[in-house]
Amino acid sequence: METTTSGIYQKPRVLSSVLGRAKSSRQYIQEALDYAGITINGGRPHDIIVHNNDLYDRVIREGSIGVGESYMDGWWDCHALDAFFNRIFRADLKKYFEGNWQFYLHALNARLLNLQKGKRSYEVGLRHYDVGNAFYRDMLDDRMTYTCGYWAGAQNLNEAQEAKLDLICRKMELSPGMRVLDIGCGWGSFAGYAAEKYGANVTGITISQEQADLARDLCSGLPVDIKLQDYRDVTGQYDRVLSVGMLEHVGYKNYRTYMETTARCLKDDGIALIQTIGGNASATTTDPWLDKYIFPNSMLPSISQIGRAMEGLFVMEDWHNFGPDYDKTLMAWHENFENCWQKHKEQYGERFYRMWKFYLLSCAGVFRARHTNLWQIVMTKKGCARPACRLA
Structure with missing residues (x-):
């Protein structure tokens, strides 16, 4: 079933009664895939x-873990995973695969435990960002920027990432000699750009x-001073404080702590x-497959969660x-990944290849469906003069 002209799906009656009838998996x-226009x-x-x-x-038994791991195991294929997941999330089918014990156990753990506390905060570094610098060099742009590029007027990934870095500098009204704190600096792409281009x-x-x-x-x-x-x-105190692609690793129990840290360090x-x-909605956990294989202990903040965390601290x-x-960025990363795979194939193996492809293309589909967003938020302390940050 395709979308209506307004782009809104109407939930078919057959799906609402599926669980009450004796049907095979x-x-x-x-029936769920028919609703999304997938055969x-x-x-x-x-x-x-x-x-x-x-x-x-x-899939019925294991939910998203089963979807992702079965793809990694070669149980199914799709010529355009990005288009497949775009349809899945536009039809909001994810909710039909969350009613299993593993999902609820995952959610319960996230509620009971602070998954981003202490040594846990370093886990994503060990399991994801330490996969291999040579691998990331080949997949990313020349500056190794592992966050969304800004594609307005950009013709390729390098231009999009340079445009994003410059947009940030201009929004922060960066000038020579300013002390800047980059929380979650990655491979130093912003730090190097800000030092080189803005002093x-x-x-x-x-x-x-x-x-x-x-x-x-x-x-x-x-x-530039890089610290682990x-x-x-x-x-310390800084003229500017930023984080690019880091709040996703903070966790909802720590959003306020993150904002308090930023306020403490900002002049x-x-x-x-x-x-x-x-x-688009507040959550206290992330997709179980992404948590297990790609970004352990991560979760996406919502507008209301960020707003509550900054309340009383920032304007x-x-x-x-x-x-x-981000759809364009992920597709560019995937193209680079495919182009360089033969170089890394022996080191990482076929299951990693299928895992990484699933990760990049599923995420592209999710952004294409507008299920998730990419925000740049500019904040000042109370009483500070309003910056000229509306540059987009």
């Missing part, structure tokens, strides 16, 4: 080809040893900026959404 899955063993790019008929029971003195912190080592090399000779450090341990007349992926000056640009 395949029938259940097929099993069909001939269109977004259709799926099933190689193992145990897939249906596995800033940048302190960057990361929880990845691999990132810290390479960032120091890439920023050699510039006024948790954001809660930062000291009274300073400007803070956050770039983050955001969800929100500007909130800019360019989420569709």
Whole structure:
């Protein structure tokens, strides 16, 4: 079933009564996919080809873990995973695969535990960002920027990432000699750009040893100091404080702590900026497959969660959404990944290839469906003069 002219799906009556009827797992899955306009063993790019008929029971039993792991195991294929997931999330089918014990256990753990506390905050660095600097060099742009690019007027990934870095500098009204704190600096792309192009003195912190080592090399000779450090341990006062692609790792129990840390480190007349992926609804957990294989202990903040966290600490000056640009960024990363795979195939293996492809293309589809967004938020302290940050 396709979308209506207004782009809003109407939930078919058959799905509302599926659980009350004796149907096979395949029938259940097929009816859900029919709703999204996807055919099993069909001939269109977004259709799926099933190689193992145990897939249906596995998906019903395991939810998103079963969807992702069965793809990694070669149980099914799809010529255009990005288009497949765009349809899945536009039809909001995710809710039909969350009613399993693993999902609820995952959600319960997130509520009972602070998954981003202490040593847990370093886990994503070890399991994701330390996959290998050579691998990321080949997948990313020349500056190794592992966040969404800004594609307005850009013709390629390098231009989009340079445009994003410059947009941030201009929104923060960066000028020579300013002290800047970059929370979650990655491989130092912003730190190097801000120091090189704007004459800033940048302190960057990361929880990845691999990132810290390479960032120091890439920023050699510039006024940049890279530290392996948790954001809660930062000291000092800065003219500007930012994080780009880091709030997704903070966790809902720590959003207020993050804002308090930013406020503590920001001078009274300073400007803070956050770039983050955001969800359309508040959540306390993330997708179980992404948590297990890609970004452990991560979750996406919502507008209300960010608003509550900054309340009383900051004035929100500007909130800019360019989420569709992440679709383009992810597709560019996937193209680079495919082009360089033969070089890395022996080291990582086929299951990693399928895992990484699933990650990049499923995320592209999610952004294309507008299920998630990409925000740049500019903040100042109370009483500070309003910055000229509306530049998009």
